Amino acid sequence: PVCTCATMANYPLIFGISLAINVAVTFRSSDKFKLYCGSSPRNQEDPHNKHEDEPLLEKGASAPDAGDGVGKATEKARHAALLRRYLAVYLLAALSDWLQGPYVYALYDQYGYSQHLIAVLFVAGFGSSMVFGSFIGGMADACGRRKFVILFAVIYALSCMTKHYKSFHILMLGRLLGGIATSLLFSVFDSWLIRAHADAGVKSYLSKSFSAAAYGNSLVAIGAGLVANKAASSSDLLPFFGGKDEEGEALFYMGGYLNPFDIALLALILCGFMAATMWEENYGESKGNHNNSADDDDGHCKDQPWYGALKTAYTTTVRSRDIFLCGAVSSFFEGSMYIFVFMWTPALKNLTPKEEGEDSVSLPFGLIFSTFMVCCMAGSSLFSILVERIKVEVLGIAVMLVSSLSMMAIVFSSSDVVTFVCMNLFEMCVGMYWPIMGTQKGGIVPEDQRAAIYNLFRIPLNFIVLTSLLTDLTPKQSFSANTIMLAVGAVCQAILMKNRLNVNSMDELKGKAMQEGDEKPTKNEEDMEALELIKSPDPPADVVV
Numbered sequence: 001p002v003c004t005c006a007t008m009a010n011y012p013l014i015f016g017i018s019l020a021i022n023v024a025v026t027f028r029s030s031d032k033f034k035l036y037c038g039s040s041p042r043n044q045e046d047p048h049n050k051h052e053d054e055p056l057l058e059k060g061a062s063a064p065d066a067g068d069g070v071g072k073a074t075e076k077a078r079h080a081a082l083l084r085r086y087l088a089v090y091l092l093a094a095l096s097d098w099l100q101g102p103y104v105y106a107l108y109d110q111y112g113y114s115q116h117l118i119a120v121l122f123v124a125g126f127g128s129s130m131v132f133g134s135f136i137g138g139m140a141d142a143c144g145r146r147k148f149v150i151l152f153a154v155i156y157a158l159s160c161m162t163k164h165y166k167s168f169h170i171l172m173l174g175r176l177l178g179g180i181a182t183s184l185l186f187s188v189f190d191s192w193l194i195r196a197h198a199d200a201g202v203k204s205y206l207s208k209s210f211s212a213a214a215y216g217n218s219l220v221a222i223g224a225g226l227v228a229n230k231a232a233s234s235s236d237l238l239p240f241f242g243g244k245d246e247e248g249e250a251l252f253y254m255g256g257y258l259n260p261f262d263i264a265l266l267a268l269i270l271c272g273f274m275a276a277t278m279w280e281e282n283y284g285e286s287k288g289n290h291n292n293s294a295d296d297d298d299g300h301c302k303d304q305p306w307y308g309a310l311k312t313a314y315t316t317t318v319r320s321r322d323i324f325l326c327g328a329v330s331s332f333f334e335g336s337m338y339i340f341v342f343m344w345t346p347a348l349k350n351l352t353p354k355e356e357g358e359d360s361v362s363l364p365f366g367l368i369f370s371t372f373m374v375c376c377m378a379g380s381s382l383f384s385i386l387v388e389r390i391k392v393e394v395l396g397i398a399v400m401l402v403s404s405l406s407m408m409a410i411v412f413s414s415s416d417v418v419t420f421v422c423m424n425l426f427e428m429c430v431g432m433y434w435p436i437m438g439t440q441k442g443g444i445v446p447e448d449q450r451a452a453i454y455n456l457f458r459i460p461l462n463f464i465v466l467t468s469l470l471t472d473l474t475p476k477q478s479f480s481a482n483t484i485m486l487a488v489g490a491v492c493q494a495i496l497m498k499n500r501l502n503v504n505s506m507d508e509l510k511g512k513a514m515q516e517g518d519e520k521p522t523k524n525e526e527d528m529e530a531l532e533l534i535k536s537p538d539p540p541a542d543v544v545v
Contacts, residue, residue: 133183138309143283379431
């Protein structure tokens with residue numbers, strides 16, 4: 001499209017408005033607002049999220065007394081301590097990822113590689129995540145999530161170290177390692193957190209933890225962008241030592257765009273150390289088997305071959321409608337998110353008027369990125385407010401629909417102002433999506449296969465990303481594809497919501513019947529037993545789904 005605007009969009013003004021909205025929403029979601037305004041905090045035993053506790057509650061276990069003020073204070077203290085330990089490790093991992101992102105392409109370009117070879121390197125990274133991530137999650141469930149968080153730090157650190165070498169083969173190795181590390185980052189951390197909440201008896205606080213993690217991730221992204229920009233401009237990229245390639249150029253370099261990768265390396269070392277010292281080990285255990293002792297470490301890894309967890313995760317996913325729909329929603333949204341990351345720059349450039357005598361458009365990329373992250377933070381805070389009144393499944397539908405409409409508006413917009421506002425609306429949806437999906441998966445995916453299934457969800461996601469990289473789609477075509485994927489995702493989420501609400505209603509009836517002490521099975525109880533058979537990943541042959 002040809003821009004008819006006379007001037008560039010007022011990005012500083014839009015950033016200021018976004019920042020003001022974020023401050024207001026964040027304050028509204030905080031405990032200070034509830035204290036000053038006399039609003040009582042949410043009852044943490046909210047029936048909206050009550051079903052999240054069930055996968056890890058043993059039969060006959062009793063829930064905490066909601067009326068026990070001392071017990072609630074102790075529970076809140078346990079959650080706060082757990083959240084601090086989690087964020088200390090997770091935010092360091094997120095920091096290392098954000099530090100590298102903006103400079104991967106720039107570094108390859110400065111090394112002199114063509115756009116085609118750079119594309120090959122990027123495709124290799126996503127392909128590695130799709131292939132190796134498919135079974136490495138199952139290994140984490142069996143051998144221990146904390147071990148694989150430490151392994152993540154080691155693998156990603158090695159990937160950072162390869163960036164110092166100009167050799168294409170070494171850079172390719174780094175991309176393969178980076179793909180494996182990315183799979184671990186988006187599966188093992190969440191898996192450890194969900195199990196840790198269950199072990200600590202604070203599963204009802206899970207949505208609050210995911211919201212805090214999403215908010216902190218956005219905050220870290222802004223800080224990482226500022227630090228990386230300062231580090232990259234502090235010195236020039238220069239040869240350091242080592243041999244020479246076929247053209248007589250040095251192979252090992254230091255400085256310039258490599259500085260953010262060196263800072264990320266330090267963050268990863270600290271991340272691995274803190275995980276080893278602050279986190280306890282936990283595993284993907286089925287009901288009734290919660291032995292997390294160190295003496296049983298070897299036994300966990302010897303139960304099945306390396307591909308066994310992948311096979312089991314696949315079987316569970318295709319046999320459970322809820323898990324399958326949850327994975328579809330996750331892949332559609334996150335796939336559209338990656339396409340958005342690739343395409344927002346050319347989309348804004350196409351709509352920004354050029355100055356007289358200039359052939360290219362200069363955009364304030366740092367300010368634009370900061371605006372995106374501020375909106376993402378506002379989204380995570382907005383989730384904290386809305387989840388007190390609205391079920392996460394319903395919020396999921398709203399997020400998918402609003403995201404689809406924002407993408408549609410971008411497709412038809414010829415104004416850089418309208419396009420940028422719609423992009424920020426989508427980023428706000430991204431901020432809401434992470435805690436919604438984290439909470440939703442926490443109540444749907446079985447604990448003993450959690451990391452394996454999370455990585456299985458990423459296979460179609462990586463396929464979407466690879467397709468977008470290997471096809472020469474225009475920004476308009478890419479955002480049109482996003483519109484369709486998000487609309488389909490909204491339909492999947494609506495079906496999932498209907499299933500989950502039916503399950504929750506049956507669970508409430510079952511709990512009521514147990515409280516009344518009925519010994520003889522009622523008609524409702526018989527219906528519930530049939531529903532449990534249908535819900536199970538491996539239903540009997542005589543049960544018709």
